[in-house]
Amino acid sequence: MTTQAPRFWRSIPQRYNLSGTHCKRCDEYFFPPRNLCPNCRRGSHLEEYTFKGTGSVVTFTTIYNATEDFEKLTPYNLAIIQLDEGPKVTGQVVSSSKDIKIGMRVRPVFRILGKEGDRGIIYYGTKFAPLMEPSCEDEKR
Amino acid sequence: MRSVSIIGVGCTKFGERWDVSLRDMIAEAGVLAIDDAEISGEQIDALYVGNMSGGRFVEQEHIGALIADCAGLSRLHVPSTRVEAACASGGLALRQGILAVASGYSDIVIAAGVEKMTDVSSGTAADALAAAADREWECFFGATFPALYAMMARLHMRRYGTTHDQMAAVAVKNHHHACYNPIAQYQMEISIEDVSRSPMVADPLHILDCSPISDGAAAVVLAPTEMAKKLSENPIKVAASAQASDTLALHDRRDLTTLDATVHAGRAAFTQAGIEPRMVDVAEVHDCFTIAEILAIEDLGFVEKGQGGKATEEGLTALGSSLPVNTSGGLKACGHPVGATGIKQAYEIALQLRGEAGRRQVDEAEVGLAHNVGGSGGTALVHIFTR
Numbered sequence: 001m002t003t004q005a006p007r008f009w010r011s012i013p014q015r016y017n018l019s020g021t022h023c024k025r026c027d028e029y030f031f032p033p034r035n036l037c038p039n040c041r042r043g044s045h046l047e048e049y050t051f052k053g054t055g056s057v058v059t060f061t062t063i064y065n066a067t068e069d070f071e072k073l074t075p076y077n078l079a080i081i082q083l084d085e086g087p088k089v090t091g092q093v094v095s096s097s098k099d100i101k102i103g104m105r106v107r108p109v110f111r112i113l114g115k116e117g118d119r120g121i122i123y124y125g126t127k128f129a130p131l132m133e134p135s136c137e138d139e140k141r
Numbered sequence: 142m143r144s145v146s147i148i149g150v151g152c153t154k155f156g157e158r159w160d161v162s163l164r165d166m167i168a169e170a171g172v173l174a175i176d177d178a179e180i181s182g183e184q185i186d187a188l189y190v191g192n193m194s195g196g197r198f199v200e201q202e203h204i205g206a207l208i209a210d211c212a213g214l215s216r217l218h219v220p221s222t223r224v225e226a227a228c229a230s231g232g233l234a235l236r237q238g239i240l241a242v243a244s245g246y247s248d249i250v251i252a253a254g255v256e257k258m259t260d261v262s263s264g265t266a267a268d269a270l271a272a273a274a275d276r277e278w279e280c281f282f283g284a285t286f287p288a289l290y291a292m293m294a295r296l297h298m299r300r301y302g303t304t305h306d307q308m309a310a311v312a313v314k315n316h317h318h319a320c321y322n323p324i325a326q327y328q329m330e331i332s333i334e335d336v337s338r339s340p341m342v343a344d345p346l347h348i349l350d351c352s353p354i355s356d357g358a359a360a361v362v363l364a365p366t367e368m369a370k371k372l373s374e375n376p377i378k379v380a381a382s383a384q385a386s387d388t389l390a391l392h393d394r395r396d397l398t399t400l401d402a403t404v405h406a407g408r409a410a411f412t413q414a415g416i417e418p419r420m421v422d423v424a425e426v427h428d429c430f431t432i433a434e435i436l437a438i439e440d441l442g443f444v445e446k447g448q449g450g451k452a453t454e455e456g457l458t459a460l461g462s463s464l465p466v467n468t469s470g471g472l473k474a475c476g477h478p479v480g481a482t483g484i485k486q487a488y489e490i491a492l493q494l495r496g497e498a499g500r501r502q503v504d505e506a507e508v509g510l511a512h513n514v515g516g517s518g519g520t521a522l523v524h525i526f527t528r
Contacts, residue, residue: 058296058397059293059299063285064343065342066285067264078283080391088392089278089392090279090282090392092283102295102296113282123281
């Protein structure tokens with residue numbers, strides 16, 4: 001069960017912030033953070049990096065039949081999002097299933113991901129929402 | 142390294158087997174394979190069994206010792222090992238058995254697979270299967286297996302113009318093949334409309350795009366090829382055994398419409414066997430979802446990238462055409478007891494190459510291929526067999 005997942009998962013900082021690593025040697029960004037860059041391995045020069053959080057939908061689905069933990073949420077959108085710095089992540093997109101499109105720009109939002117019953121632990125994490133970027137029309141005004 | 146052959150095969154009926162237990166099924170498949178090989182228990186040097194999640198499905202681990210016990214081999218103290226690679230557990234057990242014989246450590250080895258999945262609710266089964274994905278970075282956010290393949294399908298449709306009708310054609314074909322397979326779970330025809338009108342699971346995949354939850358077990362008996370010639374009238378030679386891995390999470394892959402593990406295992410297998418994809422007469426590929434068969438025939442090199450949907454729609458992979466794919470009915474219609482699937486694929490290919498596949502027999506089949514995938518493509522195994 002996802003909601004019976006090891007509770008230390010809750011204390012993983014990357015649950016709440018899109019923070020990862022950047023290899024200064026090859027300039028690749030990683031999320032979640034890595035201890036070794038797969039390109040440079042022992043020659044890695046990794047630094048912590050907090051992602052801007054904005055990205056684009058690479059592909060998506062609308063889930064109608066979920067595992068027990070997510071049954072009450074159905075239907076919900078799940079997408080693979082490419083962050084602007086390069087890495088891809090899996091996350092829910094909070095929008096109507098009619099609005100979501102490949103290439104759609106998104107931003108991260110902080111949301112409840114699950115609960116252990118009415119009195120149990122609440123799990124928080126990142127979801128994504130459509131990004132309303134100022135269009136050229138807006139700038140002219 | 143020694144050449145390895147299959148000298149016996151056995152498989153239970155696949156489906157909702159509420160009348161039998163995991164133990165009953167493994168004993169049934171094992172006895173069928175041993176009978177087929179005409180060997181005795183004393184000759185068996187080792188056992189390997191593929192099982193994904195006995196712990197979640199029947200609350201039983203330690204499946205290695207269990208199958209030796211159920212097969213009546215406990216007093217012979219035969220070494221028995223359980224291996225796990227999610228839905229590729231069976232293929233992995235086969236490869237471990239082949240390696241044991243090829244190395245010279247063992248002569249006669251049984252490679253088996255078993256899964257009893259219908260004793261739990263569908264929600265529990267879905268969650269147990271979701272453990273094959275990246276629990277921390279996919280499932281935590283609500284990913285399910287159909288959802289991961291749905292996202293591959295969506296991108297394949299966008300890039301290559303693949304249609305849902307083309308995906309549905311995979312299910313229609315595999316159900317048709319299953320009608321000729323007495324062990325298949327669904328021996329019934331379905332239409333494109335049946336697939337399109339079935340409930341949506343994860344858009345664009347409907348329930349009839351998905352392989353079912355199943356019970357079943359299968360076993361094969363392996364021997365060194367030299368010995369096999371003496372023991373068997375119709376040994377099937379293992380011409381290649383290859384395995385490859387990739388990232389656990391789909392989102393970390395190089396390309397979301399290619400299973401690189403399949404590409405790498407496929408290339409390695411064709412090199413080992415010294416053949417080209419076009420020389421394969423019959424193939425069992427991992428169609429856990431309809432889109433998965435389309436990806437498989439592309440990634441194995443049977444058709445060009447992006448042409449899998451069109452090729453299926455045109456009937457190139459149906460019985461009677463140049464490359465019949467999933468004559469057993471595949472995971473879709475024969476059923477998908479995850480640990481057993483990889484062994485059932487070898488069972489089907491062995492029957493085809495021996496000319497014992499009945500109404501689904503491929504004429505003059507001499508070269509067969511089995512392709513087994515774990516998770517969304519974190520593991521892939523490709524085996525090539527010849528007469």
